[in-house]
Amino acid sequence: MISKLIIMAKCSKCNTPDLTYDQTYFENTGQWRLWNPAKEQPHICPKKPDPPRMIFCPQCDAQTRKLIRADTLQEHIKKHHLGFY
Numbered sequence: 001m002i003s004k005l006i007i008m009a010k011c012s013k014c015n016t017p018d019l020t021y022d023q024t025y026f027e028n029t030g031q032w033r034l035w036n037p038a039k040e041q042p043h044i045c046p047k048k049p050d051p052p053r054m055i056f057c058p059q060c061d062a063q064t065r066k067l068i069r070a071d072t073l074q075e076h077i078k079k080h081h082l083g084f085y
């Protein structure tokens with residue numbers, strides 16, 4: 001007999017315990033989401049993800065530079081300031 005493996009999980013954003021991963025949803029979409037077995041519905045996280053940190057590129061022209069997302073800075077510098085090798 002094969003019993004279904006249930007992995008208990010905790011939401012890393014709001015710390016809600018006793019959640020599981022939604023296997024059916026994963027099979028349909030290829031993405032994991034958290035499931036709340038007590039409420040028999042997907043875990044709706046009350047915490048919104050943090051807005052991305054915005055910074056100025058240190059290499060752009062100070063007059064014309066725009067705020068860009070901190071996590072895209074490396075990519076931006078590679079693309080706009082280093083050219084291609």
Ligand SMILES: [Zn+2]
Nearest residue numbers: 011013014045
């Ligand atoms: Zn949550």
Ligand SMILES: [Zn+2]
Nearest residue numbers: 057059060080
């Ligand atoms: Zn730049």
